[in-house]
Amino acid sequence: MNIDAIKNGIVIDHITAGLGMKLYDLLELESLDCSVAIIKNVSSPKLGRKDIIKIDADIPINLNVIGYVDPGATVNRIRDGFTIEKKKLELPEKLVNVLFCKNPRCITSTEQELKHVFKLTDRKNRIYRCLYCETKAN
Amino acid sequence: MKHLIDILDFSVEELQELIDTANDIIDHPKAYSERCKGKKLATLFFEPSTRTRLSFEAAMYDLGGNVIGFSEAQSSSAAKGESVADTAKVISCYADIIAMRHPKEGAPLVAAMNASIPVINAGDGGHNHPTQTLADLLTIYREKGRLSNMTVGFCGDLKFGRTVHSLINALSRYEGIKVVLISPEELKLPSYVKKDILKEHDIPYVQTSDLESIMSGLDVLYMTRVQRERFFNEEDYLRLKDSYILTPDKLNNAKTDLSILHPLPRVNEISVEIDSDPRACYFKQVLYGKYMRMALILKLLKEAGNCEY
Numbered sequence: 001m002n003i004d005a006i007k008n009g010i011v012i013d014h015i016t017a018g019l020g021m022k023l024y025d026l027l028e029l030e031s032l033d034c035s036v037a038i039i040k041n042v043s044s045p046k047l048g049r050k051d052i053i054k055i056d057a058d059i060p061i062n063l064n065v066i067g068y069v070d071p072g073a074t075v076n077r078i079r080d081g082f083t084i085e086k087k088k089l090e091l092p093e094k095l096v097n098v099l100f101c102k103n104p105r106c107i108t109s110t111e112q113e114l115k116h117v118f119k120l121t122d123r124k125n126r127i128y129r130c131l132y133c134e135t136k137a138n
Numbered sequence: 139m140k141h142l143i144d145i146l147d148f149s150v151e152e153l154q155e156l157i158d159t160a161n162d163i164i165d166h167p168k169a170y171s172e173r174c175k176g177k178k179l180a181t182l183f184f185e186p187s188t189r190t191r192l193s194f195e196a197a198m199y200d201l202g203g204n205v206i207g208f209s210e211a212q213s214s215s216a217a218k219g220e221s222v223a224d225t226a227k228v229i230s231c232y233a234d235i236i237a238m239r240h241p242k243e244g245a246p247l248v249a250a251m252n253a254s255i256p257v258i259n260a261g262d263g264g265h266n267h268p269t270q271t272l273a274d275l276l277t278i279y280r281e282k283g284r285l286s287n288m289t290v291g292f293c294g295d296l297k298f299g300r301t302v303h304s305l306i307n308a309l310s311r312y313e314g315i316k317v318v319l320i321s322p323e324e325l326k327l328p329s330y331v332k333k334d335i336l337k338e339h340d341i342p343y344v345q346t347s348d349l350e351s352i353m354s355g356l357d358v359l360y361m362t363r364v365q366r367e368r369f370f371n372e373e374d375y376l377r378l379k380d381s382y383i384l385t386p387d388k389l390n391n392a393k394t395d396l397s398i399l400h401p402l403p404r405v406n407e408i409s410v411e412i413d414s415d416p417r418a419c420y421f422k423q424v425l426y427g428k429y430m431r432m433a434l435i436l437k438l439l440k441e442a443g444n445c446e447y
Binding site: 132 | 221222223240242243245262330
């Protein structure tokens with residue numbers, strides 16, 4: 001199966017197989033007007049299987065979302081058919097409106113305009129806690 | 139802008155600075171009686187807490203300042219649906235410093251993020267109550283002359299007791315602290331507190347349900363109330379509420395210089411016969427709470443450039 005190379009845009013590569021759609025949703029790529037391709041279960045010498053997302057436009061991407069969902073993914077920025085930037089990701093220190101606090105006693109449960117902010121408190125065990133009530137993210 | 143939302147917002151050095159100021163206030167109250175002349179403290183109490191509110195108000199009056207505010211959400215704009223963020227912005231136009239009590243966890247942090255004046259967390263639900271911890275620390279310091287090298291027993295509701303979690307957190311930064319956790323099985327200290335605080339700081343601790351067996355080794359005994367409001371099931375509350383009642387006979391093996399603390403209010407977990415024992419410190423603790431709040435108000439106003447200190 002072939003998908004044409006993009007000339008100007010973004011390729012999110014080395015996505016753990018099965019996480020492509022989740023990233024598509026969290027990055028809200030359905031709202032874009034440009035072409036977006038999700039390629040699932042591509043053979044990969046390194047991962048066995050991987051997903052790839054190709055976006056046919058150079059748009060700002062929320063790297064924190066990708067870093068949280070799949071820190072092993074890479075983000076390549078393409079210009080005039082050449083890779084001009086290749087970013088390796090890591091767990092972000094802070095997530096805004098990616099995770100949502102489920103603690104009914106948290107101030108976010110009653111103040112709807114508040115952004116849901118989670119901070120990384122234990123990188124080794126991938127633990128995020130709500131900025132306001134410190135409840136651990138599930 | 140410096141605020142006090144969590145006890146860990148202050149370093150050990152800053153806590154010592156507060157303790158030193160509080161001690162100086164105790165020794166020279168007149169020297170502080172006009173330090174906050176012309177300044178206003180706003181006590182924004184979205185849920186009733188008479189003792190904490192009065193302590194803040196007494197602290198501000200003893201500094202020569204004034205107090206404005208409300209004591210329940212019904213008498214505030216929150217009843218009309220105003221957000222905490224907007225309340226903080228509005229009150230910043232009227233007062234010099236805010237003390238906020240709120241039933242929702244994290245509300246004082248939201249206030250601090252939006253206010254242009256210092257915010258003090260006066261209790262946010264079951265989350266934090268840092269000024270109670272300040273009162274606890276000054277009490278221990280004045281009784282022991284130190285905050286390091288001692289064995290502290292926590293007894294009662296260690297599961298829901300936020301004052302216990304905060305004090306353990308604060309003491310974890312001092313040398314030579316050992317902790318004894320005394321509770322019924324159902325009210326044991328949550329595992330995340332043990333992992334994140336005690337194990338993280340290599341603090342030796344033991345868990346037991348038998349208060350008398352470990353009494354002789356304690357330098358400080360921090361008693362807590364089993365809080366009815368934390369239980370969904372009345373039967374569980376009734377079964378556990380009398381788990382520990384400190385009576386004079388239980389102090390037979392205790393050290394002569396043991397310090398007994400309690401964040402109050404007490405129900406029946408400390409017999410009134412203990413009140414006359416020189417080791418009972420819980421009413422002094424209330425008074426020290428006021429002095430620490432005075433020191434805190436001064437420090438935050440000074441850091442905001444609003445007080446000469």
